[in-house]
Amino acid sequence: MKRFALAGNPNCGKTTLFNSLTGSTAHVGNWPGVTVEKKDGIYKKGSEPVAIIDLPGIYSLSPYTPEEVISRNYILEEKPDCIINVVDASNLERNLYLTTQLLEIDVPIVVALNMMDIVKKNGDSINVDKLSKAIGVPVVSISAQKDDNLDLLMEIAIKESVKKREAFTILQDKSLSHLISDCKAAFTGLDIPHPLFHAIKLIEMDELEVKDHPNLAKVVVEFKKTFNDDTFGSDLEAIIADHRYQYITEKYSVCKTHKVNNVYDYLSSSDKIDKVLTNKWAGIPIFLLILFLIFHLTFSENLFFLGGLIKFNAPSFEGSFFEGLFYTENGINSIGVILFNFLDCITSGITNLVGSWLSTSPDWVSGLICDGVLGGLFAVLSFLPQILLLFLFFSILEDTGYMARVAFILDRIFRKFGLTGRAFLPMIMGFGCSVPAMINTRTLADDKERTATIRVIPFFSCGAKLPILTAIAGGICQIFGFNNADFITYSMYVMGMLTAVVAILIMRKTTMRGEVSPFIMELPTYHMPKFKALMIHLWDKVKHFIKKAFTIILASTIAIWFLSHFSWNWQFLADEEIEKSILAGLGQLITPLFTPLGFGWQLERQFSFVFVVAAITGLIAKENVIATFGALAACIVGSTIDTSTDGADIVATVEMIRGTGITWPALIAFILFNMTTIPCFAAVATAKAELPNKKFGSTILFWLATSYFVSMMVYLVLSWWWSSFIFLAFFIILGFSIHYFNRYKDRKATLV
Ligand code: GDP
Ligand code: MG
DSSP, X not given: OEEEEEEESTTSSHHHHXXXXXXXXXXXXXXXXXXXXXXXXXXOSSSSOEEEEEOOOOSSSSOOSXXXXXXXXXXXXXXXXXXXXXXXXXXXXXXXXXXXXXXXXXXOEEEEEEOHHHHHHTTOEEOHHHHHHHHTSOEEEXXXXXXXXXXXXXXXXXXXXXXXXXXXXXXXOHHHHHHHHHHHHHHHHXXXXXXXXHHHHHHTTOHHHHXXXXXXXXXXXXXXXXXXXXXXXXOHHHXXXXXXXXXXXXXXXXXXXXXXXXXXXXXXXXXXXXXHHTOTTTHHHHHHHHHHHHHHHHHOSSGGGOTTTSOTTSTTTTTOTTBTTTEETTEEOOHHHHHHHHHHXXXXXXXHHHHHHGGGSOHHHHIIIIIIIIIHHHHHXXXXXXXXXXXXXXXXXXXXXXXXXXXXXXXXXXXXXXXXXXXXXXXXXXXXXXXXXXXXXXXXOOHHHHHHHHHHGGGSOOGXXXXXXXXXXXXXXXXXXXXXXXXXXXXXXXXXXXXXXXXXXXXXXXXXXXXXXXXXXXXXXXXXXXXXXXHHXXXXXHHHHHHHIIIIIHHXXXXXXXXXXXXXXXOBOOGGGGGGBHHHHHHHHHGGGGGGGTSSTTSOGGGTTHXXXXXXXXXXXXXXXXXXXXXXXXXXXXXXXXXXXXXXXXXXXHHHHHHHTOOHHHHHHHHHHHHHSSOOHHHHHHHHHHOSTTOHHHHHHHHHHHHHHHHXXXXXXXHSTTHHHHHHHHHHHHHHHHXXXXXXXXXXXXXX
């Protein structure tokens, strides 16, 4: 089968094109550096099936970061049959810079002029035939987002792929030409493919090239001594780059006509928005406000705080069908809570139905199915609507281009803590799932920065941790009489981010010391998010979630049910005898360790182990924490569950909390512990693969220590306010010691 590679600048629409051609659902986002791995799929609509390879974006063929190397190596070494060079037509000149380099490789090329819808909307136009003649390869104008002209593009690419294309360079300057042809001859003599490309990269003194051909590099160095350009001296790389841009302006730019003034109108509206959103002072408060609004719309049971204004307990409201679903006496429910309630009606219905079917079967069968399997699964499933909603909001922020702005606003602060703003983008991906987020850190050039970022990504609470937050926040509200579950959830997210910031600060001042690399990222233009793309995104998430629910989570809840219903000598136990179970025995062994965190010894002795056991099952998949509660609730509260009320899943957690006698500060500590401790199995495996320089063992230790310390601190401070002084003193002393130790070390280093 033929293979066509998609190459182009970051954010020019390669992945969108890839998804359209192959029917895949790869992640598309409006910021540079979304794709960090090559992906392949198959295009089936043409005369023959063709494999399409989506590559990470590159500005040039001289790579700086690990993901850029992937693209260069693929193009040079895997010999695709054709390169489809995706070009953002609304940004023509800059995008064609890469094109001039691709032309230097002996491979068929087709230029896909993408985002033509934007060009047209701006009232500009591009003469495609003229451009095609100027570049010397076919040019097809397309819109990947609107599926325009994609089949034509493929048809032309298939035709081109059977031809042989000679490499060609636009670098025509006399003295350079001689050097280029000399070097090219040398590479041809060595029988190296793409001699012209290698010759020019060597002349640019490209790092990879110099390393591979040290002898030839010496020749170039000799030549450089004889070379002297008026502006750039003997900096050949700069001279070549300058030639390329001059050529583009002269020969290619003339193919584009601008509608008079329009460009400036367009720019200014985007600039106006940016003036507010990226304002030095307002930027961060706006970001925090947007975050809070998102959490409010997803979790609040008192939307826009209308509860105090409208009397929802008036007789006209009471007892209506909508009560509970859309509003309670506290106020109106947010979209997230309405969806949650709705799904909950369905799942409790199913549980009751199955329960009545099984009423005549043996105890252990109905127990395993109703409490073990359904209790566990539904406890997790009921949070799916809120996970999706949160995910949808984040996707919208990402797709419009706002998240890239946030990275810029945060750069100023991040820099003080030893990171670039670029690191914020994988972190925000962490809100969805740590696995792709950790992979995305490949866009960070510096190894120490990368390690530090991978370590804190789990602190950005992922979708699977959300049930823990929501269920426990709901429980706290019901039992201890707080009113704003959304506020608790929001604070937990913020607390996770704060932990990340402090952890990074400490790491970058101690074990991961180093300069912060400069932050250069192009700001993407604002886009209207595409409905279909958002839905594909969400559907992907649903599939992933369902698959996980019926594999890992199902298996874990069944295992938990067995361990909690059998004693050490394999005797079946009734629900009330749970403290004799294997699970209780194992759990009680380590429970004392968690006494400083509030969920250890101080709990009711026979149930004290449930929190620890739940946290441990969470290491397999974080949804297990709540699934475990669901599966154990029946044993712990037994017949005291009042099934007449709606929301049996929340009830499970609530009754469990009551049964164990845990305090609310300890519950907060429990949430934080789960949020910051070792992440799930999949994330741990990813961290192991992505962490540079064997930092894996220390990273596991780091997660354990951080989660223990943070939850202990929060538990103690919330329980006894004066203990905050102890921690304050601790941090001050820590700060001073690090500062003076580093100063001492630096002085010693300068003396030597
Ligand atoms: P990549 O980094 O090259 O893979 O680019 P993506 O495929 O992730 O797309 C970047 C952004 O451009 C996303 O917000 C897309 O929705 C948007 N986009 C892609 N193609 C088009 C297009 O043809 N027209 C418009 N208006 N937007 C597009
Ligand atoms: Mg991409």
